[in-house]
Amino acid sequence: MKAAIIGGTGYGSIELIRLINKHPILEANMIISNSQAGNSISDSYPHLSNLIETSLDTFDVNCIGENIDLVFLATPSGVSKNLVPGILEKGVKCIDLSGDFRLKSQSEYEAWYKISPAPEDYLMKAAYGLSEIYPEKVKNSELIANPGCYPTASLLGLLPIVKTKLADCKSIIIDAKSGVSGAGRSLSLISHYAEINENLKAYKLGAHQHIPEIEQVLSEESGSPITITFTTHLVPMTRGIMCTIYVNLKENITTEEAVHLYKQFYQDQPFVRIRPVGTVPSTKEVLGSNFCDIGLHVDKRTGRLTIVSVIDNLVKGASGQAIQNANLLFGWDERTGLEDIPVYP
Numbered sequence: 001m002k003a004a005i006i007g008g009t010g011y012g013s014i015e016l017i018r019l020i021n022k023h024p025i026l027e028a029n030m031i032i033s034n035s036q037a038g039n040s041i042s043d044s045y046p047h048l049s050n051l052i053e054t055s056l057d058t059f060d061v062n063c064i065g066e067n068i069d070l071v072f073l074a075t076p077s078g079v080s081k082n083l084v085p086g087i088l089e090k091g092v093k094c095i096d097l098s099g100d101f102r103l104k105s106q107s108e109y110e111a112w113y114k115i116s117p118a119p120e121d122y123l124m125k126a127a128y129g130l131s132e133i134y135p136e137k138v139k140n141s142e143l144i145a146n147p148g149c150y151p152t153a154s155l156l157g158l159l160p161i162v163k164t165k166l167a168d169c170k171s172i173i174i175d176a177k178s179g180v181s182g183a184g185r186s187l188s189l190i191s192h193y194a195e196i197n198e199n200l201k202a203y204k205l206g207a208h209q210h211i212p213e214i215e216q217v218l219s220e221e222s223g224s225p226i227t228i229t230f231t232t233h234l235v236p237m238t239r240g241i242m243c244t245i246y247v248n249l250k251e252n253i254t255t256e257e258a259v260h261l262y263k264q265f266y267q268d269q270p271f272v273r274i275r276p277v278g279t280v281p282s283t284k285e286v287l288g289s290n291f292c293d294i295g296l297h298v299d300k301r302t303g304r305l306t307i308v309s310v311i312d313n314l315v316k317g318a319s320g321q322a323i324q325n326a327n328l329l330f331g332w333d334e335r336t337g338l339e340d341i342p343v344y345p
Contacts, residue, residue: 001025001330004068006083008033008056009044011181012074012097015319017041017052023337026326030068032057059083065090070329072322073097076184077209081118084143088122093142093329095322101126101145102213112209128217129325130155131334132269138328146325149317150176150210150232153243155217156272156292157309160265161247161258162222167305169222171248173229174214179237179283182313190234201234208232239314240283245307255298258305262294270335271316271324280308287312288343290320312342 003020007013008031020028031041037058042048057063064071064087071087073080073096081100088094103109104124106117117123127141128134130152138144147155154174161167177200183191190196190203211230218226253261255277266272273293275281280295295308311317320338327334 001069002027002029002067003070003072003326004028004030004032004064005072005074006032006059007074007076007079007097008041009036009185010074010076011185011314012318013072014045015314016072016074016322017048019315019319019323019337021052023323025330025332025336026070026323028054030057030064032059034058061086061090064092068092070095070326072319072326074319077113078115081122085119085122088142093144095129095144095146095325095329096126097146097318097322099148099209099213101143102128102147102151103216105212108212108216112207112212129321130217131321131324131328132156132266132272133159133217133221135328135334138325139331141329144322144325144329146318146322148210148213149178149182149241149311149313150208150230150243151213151217152317152321153241153292153309153311154210154214154230154245156311157243157245157294157307158218158247159221160262161305161307162218162226163265164261165222166249166251166253168248168250169218169224169226171246171304172218172226173231173246175231175233175244175246176241177233177235177243178241178313179239180234181238182241182317183234196234196236199236202231203234204232206230237283239287239312241311241313241317242283243307243309245309247305247307249298249303249305252300252303253298254300255296258296258298262296271338281310283310283312284342284344286310286316286342288315289340290316290324290338291342292316 281293
């Protein structure tokens, strides 16, 4: 199966190259970067030397149509919405890792992303690729909107309790922390070493573009509008996201009952691991893997459920989930090429 990656020199693309390299069916035949065309990928990433020396290509939709079966778009938001329609017209399926096709509302996209939205018919055509929740939609779509990293950790942590109606959905607070690779490879003050080392920063309070994405899915799955309090932080580590989520409960349940509920919900999902009572996961325990690990605690004193959900932001939060969606899309075992043991320590 011949794949192309557009956005060839970003972290999402490099993680796709690593995962596709050991996938038994997928092959990265084209890596596209208009700004670096003609250079070898190892010029930008020397760790690929003598392993992958592929020359970067320019975007040519006709060439893609003639040679490629699947396109991964690892581009910044605002780029893929202009490329996807032409690729689909060539009969080539797309998995978009940007935010361009995640929101169904054009006005919501414009309000949060501050750029013009994709055409409405393509927004309606896109399947939201949260693999564990929407496998059938993924299998039957030609355009997959790969979820954001924060939404993946948050939604996998919240959906089991939200769907049971045990949660007071007006009380949801998500305290989210990410490694600096989530800010991308481009230079910026927020991820400058002197700014982030031995430091902890909150940013985009009440204004993060992943808020409407999380609310859209929670509202759809609960059957009523849900708004959340969502606070993001950068922490001085390279990879990983931890979402610590607080939800008031409508009924008295024990931690044991909450853990049982979550294990039942994810019993057929190989990449979601529910921790035993009394334990919570850390980001290092999923490093370099496609796992989402979830720990739970019911505080009887406050009547509140605490959910700790961790992922590797570049794998389960981006490229790993994109490969999982490709596996679903083409009818392969969804674990194909993704069964790595996390890197530890």
